Amino acid sequence: MSDDRQLLESWFGEFLLHRSTAKPSPHTLKAYRQDFTAIAGHLAEQSGLAASALPVEVITKQSMQQAFAAFAASHEVASIRRCWSTWNTLCDFLFSIDAIVANPMSAVLRPKAPKRLPKALPADAVTRLIATLQEDDTDGVRPWGERDFAIILMALLTGMRSSELIAVDIGDVRGATDPSNGGARVILVRGKGSKERVATAEPALVAALTGYLESRIERFPGTAKQRVAADATPWQHFRSADPLFVGADGARITRGTLQYRVLRAYRRAGINGERAKGALTHQFRHTFATNMADENVSIFTLMRMLGHESMNTTQVYTEGAGTGVREAAARNPLYRMLDGG
Missing domain, CATH: 1.10.150.130 (Tyrosine recombinase, N-terminal domain)
Structure with a gap:
C-alpha cells in the first residue's frame, strides 16, 4: 500500500x-x-x-x-x-x-441521551396558525398565502419531514388528476435512505393543495401545460414530474425558503414561543404524531405513518391500540377543525 x-x-x-x-x-x-x-x-x-x-x-x-x-x-x-x-x-x-x-x-464514554418527550404545538396554537394562514399576508416579502397554507397544512396532517415535503412531485399525489375521485388521495413519500411510504390526504387537505395550484397557474403560467382540456383540473395543468411545492422563482422550493416561510408563519400567528428550540417544520411532525397518539393509533401504524425504522423512536408518542393508516389519518382532530366540527 x-x-x-x-x-x-x-x-x-x-x-x-x-x-x-x-x-x-x-x-x-x-x-x-x-x-x-x-x-x-x-x-x-x-x-x-x-x-x-x-x-x-x-x-x-x-x-x-x-x-x-x-x-x-x-x-x-x-x-x-x-x-x-x-x-x-x-x-x-x-x-x-x-x-x-x-x-x-x-x-470512550458516550453520554446518555436525555429523556425528552417531543413537544407538540398546543391545540389553540394550531388553531391560531391555521386562522392566520387563511388571512391575507400583506406585509411579507413576496407573500404567497395559498402556497404557505398548503405546505404547512400538509406537514401538520401527514407528519412529513421537510426534505420529504420538498421532494414531493405532482404525480406523487395519486388520484388527484381524476376529477371524479372526491375521496382521500394517496401521497407517495420518499423518506430517509430512499425508503418509500404512503401518506393520505383527506378532502380538506386536497382542497388546500388544489387552491394553491390554481394560484400557481396564475403566478407562473409558463410553467404549466399549454394545451389542456377546457374542463381540466388545476392538477392536470402540470406534469407528473413537476415539483408539488415551488418557490418564488417557480422552481422546486428549497429548504431555506421552506424554513423561512414556516418561521414567518409562527411569528405572524404569535406562536413562535410555543415551538421547541430549533424546531421549525419538524415541529409539525411532532404535533402530527402527538395528535395521532392522542387518538389511540397503534404504535405499529404510527411507525408506518412516520417512516420510523425503530419502535423505540415511535414509543415516545404512543402505546395505543390498532387501527389502519387511512382511518388513523382521517381521525386527525385538525380535519374536524377544518370541517367546522
Whole structure:
C-alpha cells in the first residue's frame, strides 16, 4: 500500500465509499465529514501533525479519549453522541479491514441521551396558525398565502419531514388528476435512505393543495401545460414530474425558503414561543404524531405513518391500540377543525 493509503484521511475516503452502498442521505454524509474533521483536528493537536498527514496508527484508546474530552468541552450531548457513533462506525470498518488492531471506542464514554418527550404545538396554537394562514399576508416579502397554507397544512396532517415535503412531485399525489375521485388521495413519500411510504390526504387537505395550484397557474403560467382540456383540473395543468411545492422563482422550493416561510408563519400567528428550540417544520411532525397518539393509533401504524425504522423512536408518542393508516389519518382532530366540527 502506498504512503498516501496509510493516512487516516485516505482511510476515511475508503470508509465513505464503503458506506455508499447503504445509500446514506446527503445530511448523513455531511455529518460524517463534520465529525471526522472535528476529531481529526484534536488528534492533530495531540500529535503535532497536520490533520491531512495523520497516520491511521494515531487511533488509540488514549488518543481517542483525549480527543473526545476536548470535543465534549464545547459541544452539546446530541453532537457528542452523533460524533461518537460516526467514529465507532468508522473504527469498526477500519478493524474489519485490518487497518487497526481493535476498535478503541469502547474506551470512550458516550453520554446518555436525555429523556425528552417531543413537544407538540398546543391545540389553540394550531388553531391560531391555521386562522392566520387563511388571512391575507400583506406585509411579507413576496407573500404567497395559498402556497404557505398548503405546505404547512400538509406537514401538520401527514407528519412529513421537510426534505420529504420538498421532494414531493405532482404525480406523487395519486388520484388527484381524476376529477371524479372526491375521496382521500394517496401521497407517495420518499423518506430517509430512499425508503418509500404512503401518506393520505383527506378532502380538506386536497382542497388546500388544489387552491394553491390554481394560484400557481396564475403566478407562473409558463410553467404549466399549454394545451389542456377546457374542463381540466388545476392538477392536470402540470406534469407528473413537476415539483408539488415551488418557490418564488417557480422552481422546486428549497429548504431555506421552506424554513423561512414556516418561521414567518409562527411569528405572524404569535406562536413562535410555543415551538421547541430549533424546531421549525419538524415541529409539525411532532404535533402530527402527538395528535395521532392522542387518538389511540397503534404504535405499529404510527411507525408506518412516520417512516420510523425503530419502535423505540415511535414509543415516545404512543402505546395505543390498532387501527389502519387511512382511518388513523382521517381521525386527525385538525380535519374536524377544518370541517367546522
